[in-house]
Amino acid sequence: MVNKLTRRWQLAKVRAGDGSPLRDYRLWQPFARSLFFLELADHDGISHTYAVDVRYLTDAKTRKQHDNGEGKAPAALYRNDVQMSRSNVPTAFPVPGGVIEVATSAFGLKRMHFVSETGVERALRPHPRSQEGLRARFGQRFPRASTLIGAAAVVILVVALAVNLLQGVEALTHSPVIAEKVGTFTSPIHLPTWANATLITAGALAGLERATRLRYNRFLDTITS
16 A cells, blocks of 8 residues: 555656757766666557666756756656656656656665566666666676675675664763663764764765665665765
8 A cells, every 4th residue: 555655656746858868978977867778668569768867966846847847857767868757756757568666865876677567677777887887897797896895885884873873872861851761871882083984984885885786775774874
């Protein structure tokens, strides 16, 4: 029931595109833009190339702004390089045979998947020069190193999560009102400023690494972000 309501809400946000052409992906855009592709056949069996263009630095638009084609949309769907739909994120673009679900996190993308009418899903293909495309190519060329980096990212996020939770509980219980009722808690881990800064930086890089592979855990990635 919740999933159906979420899907309806996402589909309701989609507005008609302005027919503008898909712009080329530039070398300086990896952290500002993601571009993914998918080949699908329509009901007549004719194959079309769909593209989803996500702009991270673009503000959400009102319905009127979308309808008038004002500015760049946070997410836009193209068919054969022509804009067909635009929306704020998260969203679900209707396409032949299903929908393309798009969602972002604090570090980048957390979802870019085609979900068929039968529930089967698959990730779209990233542009080769995008950060997701470069990460995918690295994983293909160096699978072992890719696995180790992915595992290290998880470990870093778990450590960052544990430290943040301990420090958060300590700060919370030192409030006079709470301390009077439950007592105080002192975290067994106290890091110097440089170590905290290092952990924050490592956590951000780990979150970014996971986003380039469309990896997302609601608890781990949300809390650490």
